[in-house]
Amino acid sequence: MTRRQGSGFHLTRRTFVATGAAALAMPAVLTSARAQQKFVAKIAHTEAIGSPLTNAFEAWTKTLNEKSEGRIEAQHFPAGQLGKLGELLEGSRIGTIQVTTAGPDSEEAIAPEIAAFGGAPGFIYKDEAHVDAVLQGPLGEEASQIARAKTGVEFVAYGETGFRHVLSKSPVTDLATLKGLKIRVPELRIWVDFWKLLDANPTPLPYTEQYSALSTGIIDGLDSDLYSIIGFKWHEQAKNLTMTYHWFLPKAVRVNAAWLDSMPADLQELVRTSAKEHFAEQRQINRANTQKALEELKGLGVQVNTLSDEQRAEWAKLTEPLFADFGSKSPETQAMIDKIRALG
Template identity: 35%
Template sequence: MNPILMAVMVSLSVVFGVGSAWGAAPAVKVDPLTIKFAHAGSLTHPYSVGIQKLTPILEKNSGGAIKLQVFCCAQLGSERELAEGTRLGTIDVTSVAAEGALPAWVPELQVLGLPFLIRDRAHVYKVLDGPIGKEFEAKLEAQGLHVLGWWELGFRNMTTKGKPIREPADLKGLKMRVQEAKVWLGLMRALGAIPTPIPFGELYNALQQGVVDGQENPIVTVVSMKFYEVQKQVGLTEHTYTALPVMASKKWWDGLKPDQRQVIAESVKASVAEQRKTVAGQVDEGIKFLKTQGVTITEVDKGKFMEATKEVPNLIADQVPPELVRRIRETR
């Protein structure tokens, strides 16, 4: 079954009993509001994990006055279209891959797609939750996207239909789906593969029909989007990390009342730690599950991947300042 074709509109709201369920009255009384939140993931994707964490917090903080109307599974378009719709105000809130769709407006976000720049989760949290993250947020704000917090997708790995991936030579000549940004094209070419941009919502079909030979995504995405049905090899490259900024339309945001903005901002902020913790904890269980589905998990020679991709930063130096790369690398 292709999960991205499900025509599902999920309304995640609890109208009654919020105070008793959480044992506390809301911090402020706010006017009723329904937030149109759209994303491209399945009902079990990290986007949906974020929604599941955010919903009860938002309902508690608003006394049930603020609800989410969620459009999942790319119902309202590709990630690029979701970001554009949010900029224009036709979508209230969205979350997309930071280094995928957003470089169309903020090229510097491609830095998050540079191979092996991010050491571990502690490193990237300091980057996103610190001064560099604030700079990204300011640039997105100038483009009509108000960042409320940074959810997590995680570290990305290579998958193929049948050929094991142990070293860059194993990717030579393979058509690999990539996100539509210069950094991804450069990364795959450096590995000898043929980069093929395909919207996330169309990826399952592209893999199933052989339009591409493989793709790269975190383990949790391979599981939640059921890519394991059409990809039986996973190489644990962990070559990049993907963050999922939760972004409100600035046009919509500026039109809210101050108390509504306060409740929404505080609620999303509180959901971030919970979403990150849950998604990070799903990796090991995801690997175990994939093995039960006949997927072969292969440890790769990371040294060879690092060597093959070491010049990728130079390929995007006109869009991503080397000084930004240095600052991220030196963040401790």
């Protein structure tokens, strides 16, 4: 109790001890409240439902929710449910969504020196071992640091959709049959230039519009990994697949850096570590099941052609000038292209 004396107040020893104990307890209360703060993670992308990449995001979502004991509320929105790729990329930069995925080539306008990591400008990756040497080593970490500084996202891991091939309404067996083909390309100049050098007719379109564009004749074909062809049912509109292996597409798992930095250290570690684990497994699954996906497409009535090594070399030679053109964006861009090619 307090004793009134004159105009002031005097604390009894009991009150003083109680007050002091309460004060000492306040940091613990604040720490507990902070520990229970919830961090919402909207994970949104345009990958097909049922693909190895989408399955990996689904598993990662579950891990974030369970291992954070509810401190992270992860929500998964695949197949363009929250918007087109360009909208999701911008959302990940400004933080309206927390996680998406895309090839590093999507940063061509902002950070051209890391665009080459996404397969630009074609034939830059020799094989899967080359991809791993680049992205799972120091260069992959360097790309993430550049992305953080220039775009506001961190590449916490790299998944993949694998090599891309040409799906078309009429067979593409050589350069003559490719000539004039209206082929959908990402809305990136480097891919317009790539197909122009091969004498095709590149048509930039959003990723999610490819089915309707095939059905209406806006495009005659597209290039894609096998899993997306199945997942988005593009094979219903185009029955000819040419195995070209012209572009390997890694998928950077892009996390908004400000959101990541706002979390306690243990949750930041959980996001980074669990992402690397899940997408390492995704890469293994993706590669192990490629032949199975190809056989599934054959069973769906798709006719399969394969470019010979000599034909692929001819395609690569015709598009070789793009490396110098792309590298001319900056000395850093050319240096990065040289580093990537040196590892192959």
